Amino acid sequence: xxxxxxxxxxxxxxxxxxxxxxxxxxxxxxxxxxxxxxxxxxxxxxxxxxxxxxxxxxxxxxxxxxxxxxxxxxxxxxxxxxxxxxxxxxxxxxxxxxxxxxxxxxxxxxxx
Numbered sequence: 001x002x003x004x005x006x007x008x009x010x011x012x013x014x015x016x017x018x019x020x021x022x023x024x025x026x027x028x029x030x031x032x033x034x035x036x037x038x039x040x041x042x043x044x045x046x047x048x049x050x051x052x053x054x055x056x057x058x059x060x061x062x063x064x065x066x067x068x069x070x071x072x073x074x075x076x077x078x079x080x081x082x083x084x085x086x087x088x089x090x091x092x093x094x095x096x097x098x099x100x101x102x103x104x105x106x107x108x109x110x111x112x
Contacts, residue, residue, distance in 0.1 A: 025103035033104025036097055037061065044087065049111060055087060062108045070105040074098050 037047045046053040046060035053060050064070055076082075077098045080090040093101065 025099075025106065029100045029103040030107045031104075032097075033100035033102070033107075036093070036101055037104060040091055049108065057085070057087070061105060064105060065109045070102055070109070073105070074102060077101060 034047065037045075041047055041061070042054075044053060044055035044058040046058075046062070049062055051060070059067075064073075073081075077091070077093045078095070080092045081088065082090060
């Protein structure tokens with residue numbers, strides 16, 4: 001009986017933590033990610049919810065989550081994405097840029 005208040009407090013704290021973790025990234029981060037992708041990727045990839053990629057072999061970013069969780073791109077974005085074709089330049093981004101890019105890509109998943 002005396003453990004119920006402690007258990008209740010623990011349950012409330014855990015619920016609050018889950019709610020904070022589940023919140024969407026701030027719109028500013030999403031917008032920053034869009035701008036980074038617009039500046040670096042849009043000449044080949046469709047970066048929005050609509051449209052085809054200007055380069056036919058470049059997948060639209062709105063479909064990336066179908067291949068793998070976009071969070072898995074963080075390491076490649078920090079070390080440089082390497083592909084088997086010369087059309088894809090090797091981009092390297094910093095931690096803040098990577099967070100913004102991932103936030104934008106996650107937002108594309110939700111907005112579909």
